[in-house]
Amino acid sequence: MDALLLIDTDDASFASDETVEILGDIVTRTRAVGGVLIFVSTKEDLVDAEDEELSLFVPDEEDLILRSEDPDVFEGVGDLAAGLHDMAVDRIAIAGADDSPGAVWASAMAALVCNFDVIVLSDAVIDPEGQPVTWMEAAEEAGAMCKKTGDTWLRM
Numbered sequence: 001m002d003a004l005l006l007i008d009t010d011d012a013s014f015a016s017d018e019t020v021e022i023l024g025d026i027v028t029r030t031r032a033v034g035g036v037l038i039f040v041s042t043k044e045d046l047v048d049a050e051d052e053e054l055s056l057f058v059p060d061e062e063d064l065i066l067r068s069e070d071p072d073v074f075e076g077v078g079d080l081a082a083g084l085h086d087m088a089v090d091r092i093a094i095a096g097a098d099d100s101p102g103a104v105w106a107s108a109m110a111a112l113v114c115n116f117d118v119i120v121l122s123d124a125v126i127d128p129e130g131q132p133v134t135w136m137e138a139a140e141e142a143g144a145m146c147k148k149t150g151d152t153w154l155r156m
Contacts, residue, residue: 002154003036003089005111006096007073007104008043009055013097015130020056022149023095023124027057035156036089038064040073040096042103071103074110081114091117093152095124098133105135108144118144119152 004026014020030037039059041049051065052058059065068076084092092111098104104125111118120139127133136146 001036001088001156002091002093003038003084003087004030004154005038005040005073005092005094005107006055006057007040007094007107008097008099009039009057009095010041010043010046010049010053011056013099013128014056014126016126019124019126019130023121024057026093026095026121026124026149026152026154030154030156031062033154033156034062035154036064036084036087037062038066040066040068040077040103040107042068042071042073042076044069068103070106072106072110073103074107074114081111081116084116089116091119091155093119093121093154095121095149097128098125099128105133105139108139109142112143120144120146121149121152122146123148123150 041054070076
């Protein structure tokens with residue numbers, strides 16, 4: 001089973017309306033099939049924010065909502081990998097703002113180490129200026145698949 005992991009998708013992180021639209025589509029598809037949707041904030045200034053404020057995509061009671069003090073969410077949320085394995089998640093699609101510093105990169109690499117297959121949604125990972133990140137080739141060399149969001153089908 002797949003999980004969709006969105007990191008730092010709050011309003012302040014997204015300068016790109018195009019990225020919001022791209023991610024909105026896969027969030028809608030994930031919810032429509034009852035998929036595992038995980039929202040993570042790695043920002044100190046959002047520690048006390050309401051869950052609904054952690055993402056432009058408004059997490060609901062069915063979603064997993066986490067806060068991590070570490071850019072690597074698998075390090076910051078100690079039982080995340082074990083919990084996902086218990087839910088039979090074996091592949092993680094990951095996207096978001098890579099500005100905390102490098103939370104998407106760090107979490108994607110950690111997911112590989114934690115024995116998950118990883119899909120980095122190449123058109124839905126942006127740097128602080130709203131531009132595509134420059135590390136996609138390195139992610140593929142490390143073992144991640146890098147695919148456009150529209151070409152990614154989640155297994156639920």
